[in-house]
Amino acid sequence: MERFDTVDGFRSAMDGVRSRTQVVGLVPTLGALHEGHRSLIRRAAQDCDAVAVTVFVNPLQFAPDEDFEAYPRELERDAASAASSGATHLFAPSQQEMYPAPVLTEVRVPALAGLLEGAARPEHFGGVATVVTKLFAIAGPCRAYFGEKDFQQLAIVRRVAADLSLPVEVVACPTVRELDGLAMSSRNVYLEGDEREAAVVLHRALQAGAAAIVAGERDGESVCSLMASIIEAEPRAKLDYVTVADPGSLSPLDRLEPGQAVRLLGAAQVGRPRLLDNLGVVVPG
Numbered sequence: 001m002e003r004f005d006t007v008d009g010f011r012s013a014m015d016g017v018r019s020r021t022q023v024v025g026l027v028p029t030l031g032a033l034h035e036g037h038r039s040l041i042r043r044a045a046q047d048c049d050a051v052a053v054t055v056f057v058n059p060l061q062f063a064p065d066e067d068f069e070a071y072p073r074e075l076e077r078d079a080a081s082a083a084s085s086g087a088t089h090l091f092a093p094s095q096q097e098m099y100p101a102p103v104l105t106e107v108r109v110p111a112l113a114g115l116l117e118g119a120a121r122p123e124h125f126g127g128v129a130t131v132v133t134k135l136f137a138i139a140g141p142c143r144a145y146f147g148e149k150d151f152q153q154l155a156i157v158r159r160v161a162a163d164l165s166l167p168v169e170v171v172a173c174p175t176v177r178e179l180d181g182l183a184m185s186s187r188n189v190y191l192e193g194d195e196r197e198a199a200v201v202l203h204r205a206l207q208a209g210a211a212a213i214v215a216g217e218r219d220g221e222s223v224c225s226l227m228a229s230i231i232e233a234e235p236r237a238k239l240d241y242v243t244v245a246d247p248g249s250l251s252p253l254d255r256l257e258p259g260q261a262v263r264l265l266g267a268a269q270v271g272r273p274r275l276l277d278n279l280g281v282v283v284p285g
């Protein structure tokens, strides 16, 4: 695996791959790689000739009171983990390299970025969309692999690529979970003591919502009430939101129609971390 810390070096390596008519797979990350990230890298390695993993803790997507400074940084471990999962290139630029001057240009998708996660973190998705667009511009034409774990982020990245006609095919990959169902996340390391056990309540609530739909529930509000009540019954969890939404617009759905694909999404605070999760269901009938 070749390592790059400059924009020009990484860009010319990606140009080199394409000049051999090979396909680039791109896996953007904040680092602290876990099995969820590794599943994206392995999938990209199956589909593509070269797999470029980017590791960059992007300050634009953290609010001043968030964990930018504390975010786990483990570049040597990440490099070994990426290489053993099939990465051929690692791009790990410094902040100075990515943002040599104050950023005056932003990419925003207000219709998708203001709700759900965006209601709690108003600047977050602008920062994500801006850095992802920049990484796409640096990497050039590629397939880019994103996890369904961050479903709203995936929806936003898809819209950015489509709306700006970027030469990138966005590929969605399923959420990787711990044995009890907790979605893997770099921030799970913040869970202390019995918080780890409590954290699975979010997944359990979403599963109960999905089961209710499969059993015939057609009222979105009732599904939300059921999911909320499960999270509220766990004293160590603080519910932020649950929703039954359209997978593209992320708008809440009142009536669920037979054959409709819907997404159940939720967020809750357990101890220090805010946990996110989601599940897809097709309404039977």
Ligand code: AMP
Pocket: 028, 029, 030, 031, 035, 036, 037, 039, 040, 145, 146, 147, 148, 149, 150, 173, 174, 175, 176, 177, 183, 184, 185, 186
């Ligand atoms: P992050 O480093 O948290 O920005 O995540 C980088 C990429 O890995 C994003 O596309 C995430 O959606 C994806 N990812 C994170 N956790 C998981 C997981 N548990 N399963 C699948 N993909 C994940």
